[in-house]
Amino acid sequence: MANVVQGIHALAGAVLLALASPALAQDLAVVGARVYPAPDVAPINDATVWIRDGRIAAVGPRGSIKVPDGVRVIDGRGTSVTAGFWNSHVHLTSPPFLDPDERPAQALNDALRERFTRWGFTTLFDISSLPGDVRALRARIERDEVVGPQLLTVDMPFFPEHGTPIYVRELWQRTKTPSGEVATAEQARARAAAQLEAGADGVKLFTGAIVGPPQGVLPMSREIARAAVDEAHAHGKPAFAHPTDQAGLEVALDSGVDVLVHAAPDAGEWSPAFVERLKSEDVAFVPTLTLFESELRRENAPESVVKRFVGSAQQQLGAMARGGGQILFGTDAGYIEIYDTRAEYRLMAGAGLDWRQILASLTTAPAQRFGQSKVRGRLEEGYAGDLVVLGTDPQRASDAYADVRMTVRGGEVIHDARAPVAPPASADD
Ligand SMILES: [Zn+2]
Incomplete structure (x- = not known):
């Protein structure tokens, strides 16, 4: 079976290569x-x-x-x-993307196409992965060994001390990755500097880390968050936050982050005043609605809970859209093994976004946010x-x-x- 599948992979790859190669030389x-x-x-x-x-x-x-x-x-x-579309929240941590220097180009071509480029993505922002992996894959794409999108990455994330999220512990252990936790502001600053100087395009902070019972959500200290954010800004790069709840949102806003990588259904309804605050602090928002829906369904949550929780995330997105806040399309694909984008578009439309607002979230908004508005986002x-x-x-x-x-x-x-x-x-x- 595996050989048949590999055979099909190879065939699909050969066809793609045949299509792609002449295009390289052609207008x-x-x-x-x-x-x-x-x-x-x-x-x-x-x-x-x-x-x-x-x-x-x-x-x-x-x-x-x-x-x-x-x-x-x-x-x-x-x-x-x-x-071309941007997906501003993905993770290149699925098995085909680990240790990309060790993998055949064709396997990487297939993996990128199956998951991302078939859905229109010409740029992906990897919002945390294992150290060095995405930079290595990017280098192979830039050398024309691998066919793929523009890749941006924050490289390794920053967790609070004792705050490695419950859902990444297995991956971290299995891959023998050094801890992502930071105990002091100085540690946060030093690691941020090292990663940015090695080629990372931003930093990602778990300002509210889901650690499981009894703590639930562990906030990052403001001092530590601010140190990493300041270091990113000193390098001209954005800082991203995974907020989870109201406390995590407050840490994110107080420390000056640029992008919230998820809605925060636990934080409840967003008022027009809160949207104004996000706008005045120039904070962009990635809704990742599919994530909330799929996680709840995976846990067999009752339909009423799914509706309430996803509805809360949609309310936050709708409030941002009505208030003119900046919205970046993002699905958390790679953390969830859902690459099909249809559900996200339907949920965004259900939150009240029209085709222009969704197109902006895919094109002009991320290009502007990530400093490429003079070269990408428009035809x-x-x-x-x-x-x-x-x-x-x-x-x-x-x-x-x-x-x-x-x-x-x-x-x-x-x-x-x-x-x-x-x-x-x-x-x-
Ligand atoms: Zn994510």
């Missing part, structure tokens, strides 16, 4: 699509997006753009095209040739963003739905 144009250049501008019907040397050379009505001979033309009729001349071809118009269905026909990064086709996608290997592979 590309999608012609005849409805193009959504950005959430804050009107879509263009029957449009062309032309990518040259990895960047967008032109976007506009088909009649206004003459695509030169020799450019690979993709028939976009009946499709919608947006900028505009000079921007990176990162785009997604959708089979469904985003104005017609809330989960249209999951109907991905093709994902293009820097002009290279990194996913084509016509090539078979092998299912993600099971967790014990």
Whole structure:
């Protein structure tokens, strides 16, 4: 059985490689699509997006753009095209991503495609993983050994002393990873500096760590949190917080974090005044609604509890959206083994977000938050040739963003739905 599965993996990979390799050397144009250049501008019907040397050379009505001979033309009729998507909360800690230098390129190509690029992601922000792994994988992608998205990572997370979350202890022990706990501000500052100087793109703090009974949720001390945040800011990098409850939220806000990586259903309803506070402190929000729903269902929680808890997370998201707070799409994929994005889009729409707000969370908002708004997040001349071809118009269905026909990064086709996608290997592979 394993050999058959591996055979299918290899075949799918070969097809993908055949599709991807010529694209490396070729310029590309999608012609005849409805193009959504950005959430804050009107879509263009029957449009062309032309990518040259990895960047967008032109976007506009088909009649206004003459695509030169020799450019690979993709028939976009009946499709919608947006900028490449960001998933601002993933973890590359599934078995296929551990020790990436030891793994065949094809296995990594398959794992990235099955989990992420088939859903339109051209950038992933890994919000904690095992030391060095994501930087090593990124290096292989940048050397063109592996086909994948832009990777950003916070590398190893920061836990309070005696605060390693209950759900990561097994992974930490099995992989013999050094402790992520920090006991003093000086320790936090030193490790943050070391990680950032080694190439991390931010720091991630468990300001409220779920440690299990009897403590429940253990808050991080403000002094320790502030030390790590200040070090990140001194390096021009963002700080992320996993808040869990109101105490964890307060530590996060007091220490100056930039991004809350989850909703905090335990913290109850968010008032317009609380949203104003998040905005005035320039804090972005990643809802990860699928996480709450799937965890509760896994624990066989009664339907009324699922509704109340997920409803509370949706209320917080809706309040942020109405108040004009910054929302970043993120699913916690990799912690939950759910890569299909449809549920997240439906839950976001259920919280009251429209197609523009969801598109912003996938494109312009993360590009702005992470310092790439001049190069990514929009389909505009000079921007990176990162785009997604959708089979469904985003104005017609809330989960249209999951109907991905093709994902293009820097002009290279990194996913084509016509090539078979092998299912993600099971967790014990
Ligand atoms: Zn996570």
